[in-house]
Amino acid sequence: MDASVLLALRDPAGVPFYPIIFQVLYILTWALHAAFVLLSLGSMGLSIYGATKGQSDSHWKKLTPHLIQTGKISISILIVLGVAPLLFTQVIYDPNWYVANTLSGMWVFIFIYTLVVGYSMYYWYYYANKAQKGGDYIIGIISFAILVFAGILMHNFAVTSIMPEQWMQMYAPNGVVDDSGWTFNVNILRLAFLVSLSIPVVGIFLQNYSRFLSTRDDFDKSYISYTAKLGTNIAIIGLLISAVAFVLWMLKIGYLLNPLSIAIIIGVLVLLYFSKMNKNSYITTLVLVVVALLISGMRELIRFDIMSNLGYSIYDYPVNLEIPTIAMFLLTFVVMGFTGVGYLLSMAWKVGKNEGIFDGTKDALVSKLGKYTLNIMVAWMVIYFGWGIVILFNNTL
Amino acid sequence: MDVIGQFPLFYFPDYGSAWMMGITGTIHILASHTSVGAAMLFAFLARKAYKENRTDYYPYMKKYGMFLLIFSYVIGSITGPGIWYTATAASPRGISALIHNFVWVWATEWVFFVYEVIGVFILVYFINKIDKKTHLQLTYTFALASVGTLALIIGIISFMMWPGTEAYYTTGSASDAFFGVNTFPHMFLRIGFMIMMSGVIGLLISSSMRKDNAELSYELSKKMGYISLFGGFVTLLSFIWYMGTLPQNAHAVFAFSKDAIIQNRIVLTVAFSLYFALAVFKPKMIHPAMATAMIFVILIGGLWSGEKLRESMRKPYVAGQYMYSNQIISRDVAGKGIKNELPIIAEKGLLALNPFVPKRLKVITTDNKLEAGKLLAKMACSNCHSLEKTGVFRPMKDRLVGMDKEGIKAILYTIGDGGMSYMPALKLPEAEYDAIAEYFASLKY
Numbered sequence: 001m002d003a004s005v006l007l008a009l010r011d012p013a014g015v016p017f018y019p020i021i022f023q024v025l026y027i028l029t030w031a032l033h034a035a036f037v038l039l040s041l042g043s044m045g046l047s048i049y050g051a052t053k054g055q056s057d058s059h060w061k062k063l064t065p066h067l068i069q070t071g072k073i074s075i076s077i078l079i080v081l082g083v084a085p086l087l088f089t090q091v092i093y094d095p096n097w098y099v100a101n102t103l104s105g106m107w108v109f110i111f112i113y114t115l116v117v118g119y120s121m122y123y124w125y126y127y128a129n130k131a132q133k134g135g136d137y138i139i140g141i142i143s144f145a146i147l148v149f150a151g152i153l154m155h156n157f158a159v160t161s162i163m164p165e166q167w168m169q170m171y172a173p174n175g176v177v178d179d180s181g182w183t184f185n186v187n188i189l190r191l192a193f194l195v196s197l198s199i200p201v202v203g204i205f206l207q208n209y210s211r212f213l214s215t216r217d218d219f220d221k222s223y224i225s226y227t228a229k230l231g232t233n234i235a236i237i238g239l240l241i242s243a244v245a246f247v248l249w250m251l252k253i254g255y256l257l258n259p260l261s262i263a264i265i266i267g268v269l270v271l272l273y274f275s276k277m278n279k280n281s282y283i284t285t286l287v288l289v290v291v292a293l294l295i296s297g298m299r300e301l302i303r304f305d306i307m308s309n310l311g312y313s314i315y316d317y318p319v320n321l322e323i324p325t326i327a328m329f330l331l332t333f334v335v336m337g338f339t340g341v342g343y344l345l346s347m348a349w350k351v352g353k354n355e356g357i358f359d360g361t362k363d364a365l366v367s368k369l370g371k372y373t374l375n376i377m378v379a380w381m382v383i384y385f386g387w388g389i390v391i392l393f394n395n396t397l
Numbered sequence: 398m399d400v401i402g403q404f405p406l407f408y409f410p411d412y413g414s415a416w417m418m419g420i421t422g423t424i425h426i427l428a429s430h431t432s433v434g435a436a437m438l439f440a441f442l443a444r445k446a447y448k449e450n451r452t453d454y455y456p457y458m459k460k461y462g463m464f465l466l467i468f469s470y471v472i473g474s475i476t477g478p479g480i481w482y483t484a485t486a487a488s489p490r491g492i493s494a495l496i497h498n499f500v501w502v503w504a505t506e507w508v509f510f511v512y513e514v515i516g517v518f519i520l521v522y523f524i525n526k527i528d529k530k531t532h533l534q535l536t537y538t539f540a541l542a543s544v545g546t547l548a549l550i551i552g553i554i555s556f557m558m559w560p561g562t563e564a565y566y567t568t569g570s571a572s573d574a575f576f577g578v579n580t581f582p583h584m585f586l587r588i589g590f591m592i593m594m595s596g597v598i599g600l601l602i603s604s605s606m607r608k609d610n611a612e613l614s615y616e617l618s619k620k621m622g623y624i625s626l627f628g629g630f631v632t633l634l635s636f637i638w639y640m641g642t643l644p645q646n647a648h649a650v651f652a653f654s655k656d657a658i659i660q661n662r663i664v665l666t667v668a669f670s671l672y673f674a675l676a677v678f679k680p681k682m683i684h685p686a687m688a689t690a691m692i693f694v695i696l697i698g699g700l701w702s703g704e705k706l707r708e709s710m711r712k713p714y715v716a717g718q719y720m721y722s723n724q725i726i727s728r729d730v731a732g733k734g735i736k737n738e739l740p741i742i743a744e745k746g747l748l749a750l751n752p753f754v755p756k757r758l759k760v761i762t763t764d765n766k767l768e769a770g771k772l773l774a775k776m777a778c779s780n781c782h783s784l785e786k787t788g789v790f791r792p793m794k795d796r797l798v799g800m801d802k803e804g805i806k807a808i809l810y811t812i813g814d815g816g817m818s819y820m821p822a823l824k825l826p827e828a829e830y831d832a833i834a835e836y837f838a839s840l841k842y
Binding site for chain 1: 402403405406407408409414417421453466467470471472474475476477478479482483485486487489490492493494496497498499500501502503504505507508509511512513514515516518521523525526527528530531534536537538541542545548561562564569570571572573575576580581590598638650726730732733734735736752753754755756757758772775790
């Protein structure tokens with residue numbers, strides 16, 4: 001695929017802001033999305049192990065439903081967080097995104113309903129585990145397998161999108177057009193590395209879980225120390241597996257000595273040390289966030305290099321500055337987003353720490369954030385309608 | 398090299414690829430509209446519960462919330478991006494046009510989504526763990542966030558129909574594109590429907606609570622009946638307002654099936670008015686099986702046909718009255734530097750300009766004429782019509798029945814000259830007209 005074609009596939013409307021901003025937002029939001037993908041995979045997988053133990057082990061009896069609940073919420077969050085990178089990638093890498101989706105059109109359709117079935121079954125697993133009538137782990141395994149398959153399909157779209165030199169051969173092998181949408185590509189090493197990360201992620205999550213509950217009197221000390229130790233062991237084993245998979249992947253594509261790759265390896269070593277010590281898992285989580293951002297950056301670097309080598313640079317995308325809507329986004333993101341999500345998370349944190357009913361009206365932070373969120377949202381609505389009416393009057397009267 | 402930015406074609410035999418988007422879209426609308434409606438309903442119920450100290454409302458809200466988690470936040474939240482994905486496969490340039498105009502609007506909607514998704518879990522799971530006043534405040538913000546998502550998506554889907562004024566084409570501004578003449582009517586049409594849906598789903602929940610608390614179940618069924626009636630009334634009024642803001646081509650398509658549509662709407666209005674009246678006056682008669690059946694009636698009788706109609710009325714466009722359904726740009730948008738592709742296609746043809754056409758089909762010969770004709774037919778027609786003799790989705794077999802090559806060609810010329818307002822005025826070189834006509838004629842519909 002030569003540069004003239006790739007450039008022609010860009011949207012003629014141009015991009016509404018500087019491409020680098022979309023690139024940064026993509027890296028940031030993909031890392032967030034991936035964090036919850038990995039947490040859901042890890043917690044789901046571990047919960048199945050717990051479910052097979054049934055009621056026989058007192059620790060797992062408590063832990064399994066919590067892991068199932070974590071997986072359940074994580075899937076919802078990964079879906080909503082996944083919308084953002086999906087959006088930003090389409091703005092600057094539209095040739096890649098649209099070609100991959102049309103070539104794999106049938107898989108795109110199957111992906112959506114795979115996810116619907118897999119996630120619905122996960123709720124079934126949740127209720128079956130709650131009912132404690134046995135056999136719940138079978139539902140869990142099926143749900144897990146379906147959701148992993150959805151993940152593999154998503155991997156297919158990502159991999160196909162960075163194979164521009166083979167697109168024509170995929171679409172019209174030997175010059176005969178194949179519009180069936182069954183194109184499927186897998187990069188085993190890349191997939192293995194990304195999936196393997198779910199192990200250390202759930203390990204570090206367990207360390208956090210243990211630390212968070214350690215202040216609650218209704219959880220006994222042996223349970224707290226058991227989950228902390230379990231988390232440490234899982235994190236260490238997982239990090240070692242991920243490190244090997246990463247090195248193999250980087251070796252295969254010739255990026256092992258790239259500064260970003262080295263930074264990731266150093267990050268993993270730091271994580272290993274912090275996880276093993278488990279002095280403060282919240283700090284370990286911060287390091288994990290940094291490593292996740294580096295991995296997201298590495299994915300982007302690989303794509304950027306592939307496209308640049310073909311003569312397609314996102315930085316040359318024509319810009320049609322669009323000030324009012326970016327102002328709306330930035331203000332909403334910073335003012336409403338941070339206040340609102342801060343409100344919800346601080347409330348969730350305090351409810352989790354609290355035994356009995358949490359009185360938000362007596363908590364200065366929660367009540368203030370709640371009041372601000374409500375006022376900001378009302379103001380947002382007023383501005384929205386005012387803006388719309390002014391535009392309509394201008395354009396129609 | 399002259400190239401236009403067309404992507405590979407994805408075609409599902411007998412149906413085409415657009416129906417995939419239609420199915421996903423219809424399911425999503427049911428789930429997402431219920432979600433926004435339920436958010437408003439929660440705020441209403443939470444206020445009543447708090448002000449009148451009706452603690453018995455909380456278990457109902459919890460039950461409704463659990464249903465909502467699966468119905469709207471599993472099915473709805475997956476089919477939302479699902480529309481996007483399937484639209485990408487079926488209509489890549491259409492969705493790209495929307496993304497490149499409205500990326501920041503979508504990004505803003507995402508902020509509301511994040512609030513909504515975290516919020517719904519807190520709202521449902523903490524209902525018994527936080528004080529009532531904090532819960533009430535949370536329901537208010539949740540309702541506003543939900544309405545916010547509607548406020549943001551509505552301008553984008555309204556733009557798909559048309560911006561309504563010339564301003565956007567001159568300025569290229571997303572504000573001019575977003576706040577078109579039918580944005581607000583469309584918004585109120587959907588708000589009405591959302592309120593009605595919250596009542597329809599509410600009836601399922603309230604009627605299934607009979608065994609636990611019969612008195613409360615009847616009281617809530619009655620309330621849901623009133624809410625649904627109110628929502629239905631707003632929907633009807635807004636529908637009339639909305640229809641008055643549609644472009645000429647939409648009315649031309651509407652005229653084809655006006656009688657059937659009006660008949661369908663009258664039947665639905667009467668059936669649902671009776672159902673809601675039953676809930677108000679005889680709440681004991683509302684049974685969960687009946688409530689479930691009515692949800693399916695709305696899905697199939699109301700939403701599927703309604704969304705099909707809305708999609709048809711956009712024809713021949715898919716976005717902003719500048720992007721045809723068959724992925725061709727049909728006019729200049731000076732404000733964005735977008736150029737009309739019709740003149741160059743008329744001169745050089747689709748085969749030469751589409752970068753994904755294999756070299757052996759770039760030039761039509763006697764050997765490849767049928768194959769080239771088939772590919773051209775798919776490129777030009779298959780986004781709206783299935784091509785096979787067994788085609789189902791607006792099939793060609795019904796439109797070209799018994800016609801020979803010359804007859805088909807005459808229709809293609811008429812379309813190319815803009816003789817049918819709901820068809821793309823796509824003029825092609827003679828060789829391409831000839832190849833398409835030969836291919837259709839070879840199928841002997």
